[in-house]
Amino acid sequence: MDFDLTLRAKEFASKDPFPMKGFGPMEWWVGNAFMAAQAFRSLLGMEIVGYSGPETGVRDRASYLMRQDQVQFIVTAALDGDHEIADHVKLHGPGVKDVGFLVPDATAAFELAVERGATPHLQPMVVENDTGRMVISGIKAYGDTVHSLIELEGVDPRFEPKEDKVARSTGLHAIDHVVANVELGKMNEWVGFYEKIFSFTMLKHFDDDAISTEYTALMSKVMTGGNGVIKLPINEPAAGKKKSQIEEYLDYYKTPGVQHMALSTGDLQTTVADVHSRGIETIYVPATYYPDAKARLSEYDLDWGRLEELSILVDKDDDGYLLQAFTKMLQDRPTVFFEFIERRGATGFGVGNFKALFESIEREQERRGNL
Ligand code: FE2
Numbered sequence: 604m605d606f607d608l609t610l611r612a613k614e615f616a617s618k619d620p621f622p623m624k625g626f627g628p629m630e631w632w633v634g635n636a637f638m639a640a641q642a643f644r645s646l647l648g649m650e651i652v653g654y655s656g657p658e659t660g661v662r663d664r665a666s667y668l669m670r671q672d673q674v675q676f677i678v679t680a681a682l683d684g685d686h687e688i689a690d691h692v693k694l695h696g697p698g699v700k701d702v703g704f705l706v707p708d709a710t711a712a713f714e715l716a717v718e719r720g721a722t723p724h725l726q727p728m729v730v731e732n733d734t735g736r737m738v739i740s741g742i743k744a745y746g747d748t749v750h751s752l753i754e755l756e757g758v759d760p761r762f763e764p765k766e767d768k769v770a771r772s773t774g775l776h777a778i779d780h781v782v783a784n785v786e787l788g789k790m791n792e793w794v795g796f797y798e799k800i801f802s803f804t805m806l807k808h809f810d811d812d813a814i815s816t817e818y819t820a821l822m823s824k825v826m827t828g829g830n831g832v833i834k835l836p837i838n839e840p841a842a843g844k845k846k847s848q849i850e851e852y853l854d855y856y857k858t859p860g861v862q863h864m865a866l867s868t869g870d871l872q873t874t875v876a877d878v879h880s881r882g883i884e885t886i887y888v889p890a891t892y893y894p895d896a897k898a899r900l901s902e903y904d905l906d907w908g909r910l911e912e913l914s915i916l917v918d919k920d921d922d923g924y925l926l927q928a929f930t931k932m933l934q935d936r937p938t939v940f941f942e943f944i945e946r947r948g949a950t951g952f953g954v955g956n957f958k959a960l961f962e963s964i965e966r967e968q969e970r971r972g973n974l
Pocket of ligand 1 (some may be wrong): 952
């Protein structure tokens with residue numbers, strides 16, 4: 604290893620064990636990037652702000668950069684069947700290939716991560732044009748997923764800027780958390796990975812009892828880093844009478860991968876009503892959920908009729924409350940989905956909702972014949 608880079612890595616980690624500024628773009632690998640970008644635009648209100656493909660000198664793929672406030676997606680497809688993206692889509696279906704992190708120094712971050720045992724995915728490289736300068740590197744994570752480490756000044760130079768006059772915002776603000784599903788027995792390995800490579804700490808621990816229904820169970824641990832800006836819950840299936848939703852995911856995605864990403868909004872009722880009107884369906888919450896939720900959150904003045912109408916879940920912790928809604932699948936395989944979340948002080952993940960939520964998810968799983 605280059606001696607100067609080691610010094611640089613040491614300097615990088617001198618004040619913070621692994622500085623991160625937030626989530627970077629989430630890159631989706633799909634079969635048809637044009638259509639996926641159109642869907643994210645019309646359904647979620649994501650703006651198409653950049654494009655790269657044959658017209659911009661990139662011969663092997665078409666890629667759209669999408670944005671809504673701080674939420675960034677990249678949607679990419681191969682232009683030929685004989686391509687790693689095509690292979691990825693064949694194996695996994697459409698999914699999240701890259702959970703990007705914004706860092707202050709992508710070279711030092713890479714050196715440090717590799718020194719701590721991470722497997723390189725992309726050596727640090729500089730991409731530059733007259734709109735921006737990016738240093739990007741990457742390491743391998745769970746399954747075929749990678750983490751890009753991105754240092755950016757200005758506009759993402761990998762894309763030709765585009766102005767979107769079609770997208771209408773749904774009020775989405777930022778990526779709140781990104782959830783991984785890993786295989787049975789692998790939870791602690793991945794907890795250890797994030798502790799060792801990125802100096803993340805464990806925020807919460809829900810054991811099988813906390814998250815079990817009559818039929819299935821799962822375990823979940825939440826890793827956090829970058830002074831709280833990065834939150835990565837990890838799920839592992841646990842033994843139950845029937846097949847857990849995590850096992851169903853692994854059956855269809857074939858490897859560990861991203862299960863859902865939560866997108867924050869300042870007004871969940873408006874966001875959910877809006878996405879419903881655009882054609883997104885969210886998981887139905889049964890009427891029996893609400894009397895109990897109302898009792899748990901009796902100190903808050905909420906519009907319970909409206910929350911029930913929109914199937915919005917509510918939970919509280921020591922710091923406040925939160926509202927959540929979960930989408931049904933946005934692709935054919937039961938793999939990745941979205942959560943919309945509005946935090947009113949609460950920093951948790953809605954553990955009080957897990958049972959009701961999982962029962963609702965199981966009703967969907969049952970309909971697919973996979974429970
Ligand atoms: Fe979540």
